[in-house]
Amino acid sequence: MSTSSATSLVQLSHVTKSFEDGRDVVTDINIDIAQGSFVSLVGPSGCGKSTLLRMLAGLLQPTKGDILWLGSDHARPADLGFVFQDATLLPWASVSENVYLPLKLKEITREAAEPDIDAALERVGLGDAAAKLPHELSGGMAMRVSIARALVTEPPVLLMDEPFAALDELSREKLDDDLLTLWRELGWTVIFVTHSVYESVYLSERILVMGTDGDAAGKPGRIVADLPIDAPYPRGLAFRQCQSYFGHCRTVSSALRGETS
């Protein structure tokens, strides 16, 4: 395993999630995610990527197996950033009120939270949009607010569920770069779900390819490949255009198709 030397943040052993009717959504997942790493989960629709992410977030409980987090009680960290595919903002609340939400739910007063809110908005480049309402924002800006909200509690881990899938190519590349910058500055662990091979190769240190046995729908998803992306950071346009980038993309694609490379 590519990250075996680093401290692990979370270990999944034999994790299986079944529907109520007994069919498995994902089966026998065994992974070890290193602290501070950037890991992508790539796979076709319906392979259980989101289910796996939701189990990590504690929104779903595994039917079988264990999820052990770093720490004495192996429980999910109390602070955990989650970014959904859509920005998922409160439509009646301003940008700053939306970013304040996680702190508000911890009963931190607005006055005490103000510096954190400002800092989070600065980090995503929205310092001057604090008073705007969500309907006044573009898709990319709304997603930045969503990221600012996820990082305002300074979580050790950020879970992202196809966050930029609905954006245009340019906004997406810009957000990919900004996300990498934030990750390197803040030292958190990012677990990033995407169906884009290119995006996952560009962003990650490690790609977990998910798939099902055979083509038939309804088969449970599992990890079919665990691929390290050893290109150095910072990555930029040059990386997007270099041979090794395309080489990695080919490897991930063939793993997705179920071919052994």
Next chain:
Amino acid sequence: MTSGRIKRIALPHLVGLAFFLIWEVAVQFYEVPQFLLPAPSRILEALADNFASLMSALWVTLRITVLAFALAVVGGVALAVVFSQSRTVETALFPFAVILQVTPVVAIAPLVLIWVGFDNVNLALLILAWIVAFFPILSNTTLGLRSVDHHLMELFTLYGASRWQRLWSLQLPASLPHILGGMKISGGLALIGAVVAEFVAGSGSGTGLAWRIIEAGNRLQVPTMFAALLLLSALGIAIFFSLSVLEHIVLSRWHESAIDREK
């Protein structure tokens, strides 16, 4: 003000004015007896002649309607909140709310009058108007509380929000468009409930506008009937208009239905 907006306001007014003019001219020209159809001018005269008594009747009807409506909003939202907290309670009670709604209020009215007693007619009217006004608030609020974006619900779960925080910071604000929609329906129904109840309560007991209509009808004072009817319409319009303004004030900042987008 844009020309489109002027048109939207002016056009219905012009049509209304034309309607009354034709009515006035036709009644005068064909010499229609006033106990069949009084001319608009005669109705205004009746309104002026009976102004004091009609106004006090309007006040009675208005008070019952507004009180019933307010209690319907409080009760409907409160019960919907209880339903949203417990599916079991909802499953157990919702059918009875539906039964209360689908049973015609005219049919329940005599019973309520007997139970409450004829010396408490206004309380009976209040109960009956409330029964009619209550359901739209309950069903709309229940729908609203249930329609909250499930990703937002998950977000609140992730941050360990309490039931109270979830309700107050997410479910109720997200339901406001539904609640206000229910209020617009319910405001009109409260007035209908109050009037119907007063009709059923019958002779000598009522002092509201509906009773004035019955009384004037019995005496064949048709212009007075129309004058009372005019006031009832005006009251209904005023209620609807106030609630529309309220809806606009509350939602204009953020809700899709009220945001003024560039065309």
